[in-house]
Amino acid sequence: MGHGLQRMNRSRRGKLPVVITEGRIRPVVPIVAAKFAIECNIVVRNHVPVLKHWKEYKNQLGLFELFKGKLSAKFDINTSDAAVEKACSQMMKNALRQQRYRLKKKYFDPFPLHMVRKTSPIKSVSDKQWNDLVEYWKDPKRMEASEKCKESRSKVKFHQTTGSRSYMVHVEILGDKYIDQELDALDLFKECHYSKKKKGYTSTVQLAITQMENKLSTPVEGEQPMSTTQAVANVLAENAKKNKFLQNVGIQNAQPRSSA
Structure with missing residues (x-):
């Protein structure tokens, strides 16, 4: 009102x-x-x-x-x-x-x-x-x-749990919560998909987090260690066609649309 x-x-x-x-x-x-x-x-x-x-x-x-x-x-x-x-x-x-x-x-x-x-x-x-x-x-x-x-x-796998807040607003509030800590892509993914009602993650989100952590802990031989952003982006790409989580939290820039 x-x-x-x-x-x-x-x-x-x-x-x-x-x-x-x-x-x-x-x-x-x-x-x-x-x-x-x-x-x-x-x-x-x-x-x-x-x-x-x-x-x-x-x-x-x-x-x-x-x-x-x-x-x-x-x-x-x-x-x-x-x-x-x-x-x-x-x-x-x-x-x-x-x-x-x-x-x-x-x-x-x-x-x-x-x-x-x-x-x-x-x-x-x-x-x-x-x-x-x-x-x-x-x-x-x-x-x-x-x-x-x-x-x-x-078929949506990763439902946000931020309620009526947009991702960007939620990230701003997290900045007040973690004053002395800089959150990376994995931290933001966990914070934006943690359910306070269920006091945990859904099975799909928990599986994605495990996959992200495995990519970070077991680098491929002969390749550079994968960054946290890359690990999160790869797992999201494997589970969804057009996931824009990293763009919505301000880590990646939105790609311009092709005029072709």
Whole structure:
């Protein structure tokens, strides 16, 4: 509901400043990043209609201006800056994707097609927009693609255990925890995949950690000793096609897309 941000603004006697650097979509400071992400989701949930696809929002520029305006009312943020505008666009896109997923999971998936409601379940979506969304979900090709996505998600081996925190924010918090210690790729992998609820690692994560440690302890004859980053990268590559863990924690740079 945003009460936490209101208390922070009152205690500061001003709006919470949000600074987003080039290439990021959230502020670096963990508490600011958390409040920024929460407010983005609140704005989308209460004020932005959920359309079928992100491309449709390009024809309705007023919705993005509305989104930025709501954030400006809550934070001290320069929405005219190119980096900030790009970050706001990505945050809005992520929030809309989550909102669309929640609506589909609650009001569409549990029911037979002929029993799906005809009226919108939320105020920010009109009945016409809701029916367009339902028809989009009913499309056979879309339903087939949805099943394939579910199957792909079930094959994910390394689920993060950082909750609503992004990897980068979690790494920043770990920096306060390990003040006198520099964490390497293996340490970060362990920290980001340790489950506090289960008080340990899943069997898949534990197997990957063992493989990483074995690569470091048993170097190949005639070759240079493998670095920790290389060991982690090799094991992740063996278990997943496009694992971006090292990029997300800031160890590896994202490779530019080919235009070929």
